[in-house]
Amino acid sequence: MLDLATRLVLKPLARGIWRPSIEGVEHVPRKGGVILASNHLSFIDSVVIPLTAPRRVHFLAKAEYFTGTGLKGALSRGFFQGIGAVPVERGTYRSAQASLERALEILEDGKAFGIYPEGTRSLDGRLYRGKTGVAWLALTAGVPVVPVALEGPEEILPVGKRVPRLKKVTVRFGEPLHFDELHGQARSLKARRQVTDEVMAAIQRLSGQEVARTYNEVPKAA
Structure with a gap:
C-alpha cells in the first residue's frame, strides 16, 4: 500500500515540484538484489534517490524517525515508510554490524538497497574515501x-x-559493477578495499567531484 502511494503520489509530486534531471535509469536492474552506492551531500539524498529510481530503494534510517507520537510522529513514520526507509539503531559498533546484517537481509530478499560509502555528508563538496561496508555487502550477497x-x-x-x-x-x-570473481571474499581486507575503491572511482566519474584522500569523519561536538 505504501509502495503504491509512493509511486502514485510522492514520486509525481516531487518530480513536478523539483523537476529533477535523471540520467541512466536503464542501468538499474528492475529485479533482484542490487546496491545503489551514492555520493552524499545532503540529508535529503535519501529522499531524492528513492523518488527518482525506477524501483523501490531501501535506506537505513534512524529509529527516531519511526517512534514519534501524535500527528507529527505519524506523518514522519508514514513518510519514511513510504520511501522505503528501514529503522535501525545507531551509534555503536554493535549497531553498525546490525545495520549491515539488516542491509544483507534486504539484498537477499531480492530488493534494492541504497548506501553512502563515505559514511556521512560531505560538507565541502569533495568526494571522500569510501568505507568498506559496501564491499562487504556486495561480496557477501553476490549482487x-x-x-x-x-x-x-x-x-x-x-x-x-x-x-x-x-x-x-x-x-x-x-552502469552496474559486477564482482563475481571476488564473491565469497568478504573477509579479505584487500578484496574489500579493491571493491570499495572501484565503486568510489565510478561515483567520481559520474559526479566529477574533487577527490579527498581521507575518510570523512563526523565533526565532534564542541
Missing part, C-alpha cells in the same frame, strides 16, 4: 553495485535548514 552521483541536493536542503528549497537536482545512475 551488483550501481554507482549513483547526486548534484545539487545540498542546495535543496543545506546543512542546518529544515525547509527544502526549490533548486535543481541531477541524479545519474551508472
Whole structure:
C-alpha cells in the first residue's frame, strides 16, 4: 500500500515540484538484489534517490524517525515508510554490524538497497574515501553495485535548514559493477578495499567531484 502511494503520489509530486534531471535509469536492474552506492551531500539524498529510481530503494534510517507520537510522529513514520526507509539503531559498533546484517537481509530478499560509502555528508563538496561496508555487502550477497552521483541536493536542503528549497537536482545512475570473481571474499581486507575503491572511482566519474584522500569523519561536538 505504501509502495503504491509512493509511486502514485510522492514520486509525481516531487518530480513536478523539483523537476529533477535523471540520467541512466536503464542501468538499474528492475529485479533482484542490487546496491545503489551514492555520493552524499545532503540529508535529503535519501529522499531524492528513492523518488527518482525506477524501483523501490531501501535506506537505513534512524529509529527516531519511526517512534514519534501524535500527528507529527505519524506523518514522519508514514513518510519514511513510504520511501522505503528501514529503522535501525545507531551509534555503536554493535549497531553498525546490525545495520549491515539488516542491509544483507534486504539484498537477499531480492530488493534494492541504497548506501553512502563515505559514511556521512560531505560538507565541502569533495568526494571522500569510501568505507568498506559496501564491499562487504556486495561480496557477501553476490549482487551488483550501481554507482549513483547526486548534484545539487545540498542546495535543496543545506546543512542546518529544515525547509527544502526549490533548486535543481541531477541524479545519474551508472552502469552496474559486477564482482563475481571476488564473491565469497568478504573477509579479505584487500578484496574489500579493491571493491570499495572501484565503486568510489565510478561515483567520481559520474559526479566529477574533487577527490579527498581521507575518510570523512563526523565533526565532534564542541
